[in-house]
Amino acid sequence: MFSEIYGILGESLNVLSDRQNVIASNVANANTPGYKAKELNFEQVMKSLVPSSDSMPMKATSQKDLGGVLASGSQTEGQSDYIKSFIHNQKDETVPPLDGNTVDLSKEMSDMTSNAIRFEAVAGLLSKKFATLNYAITNANP
Template sequence: MAINLDNLVGFHQKAINIREEKMEVIAGNLANANTPGYKARDIDFKQAMESARHVQQQGNLTRTHDNHIGGSLSTSSFDIDYRIPNQPDTGDGNTVEVQSERNAFLDNGMRYQASLKFLEGKLKGMKKALSGGQS
């Protein structure tokens, strides 16, 4: 029986990729905290995972002829939206709330680490199964 790694870890890999992209967006927000007119951005993780799941269900698309319609299976099939501020405008049009961004960055980082640990456990289990249960 063939082992399909996408079935084993594909979903978790997409989650890690989205977490990484989200971390970059939050870091960009923090870097522009003092830029007048800058609008804080965010990735809706739940929506991004739904989009990744939908793409995964469509399967791998391969173009075997130039006349075939191309497909894209990138993890960037989600939108980066503007974050709705919790506090009123400070007068310069910047919507970055530094403390909220720091909290979001830390939360996302912890979830990223948890996803890595979960994926590591899956791969260790696979390795153990392939070696016949011997460590």
């Protein structure tokens, strides 16, 4: 079961990294006429990678359990194509400028900050999981 958690945390880091690239692309194109800001919804991608608990034969031992494992085939070379299928134009709730560019720099910077915080949290959790595993291995009694 713990290996499934490592896979989920690893995929989370991959998706957050891809999301950061999408946000960075928006910022880089802030002055490009006609550019439509893109978005990658982290929650939507992760829901597609982690099946619902209904499809799992495992039983949750705690309410904190994730209740699933990565969907088969999610860690393939075509993953970038898979992720690309989740990248969409942002919903524009304002009237775009005359040049048609829909990038809102303040929103992008806010998204970039929250994404970085998520990335640090997941990386920290993964690091603690590895430290616990390392401790168990190095301090095991023969």
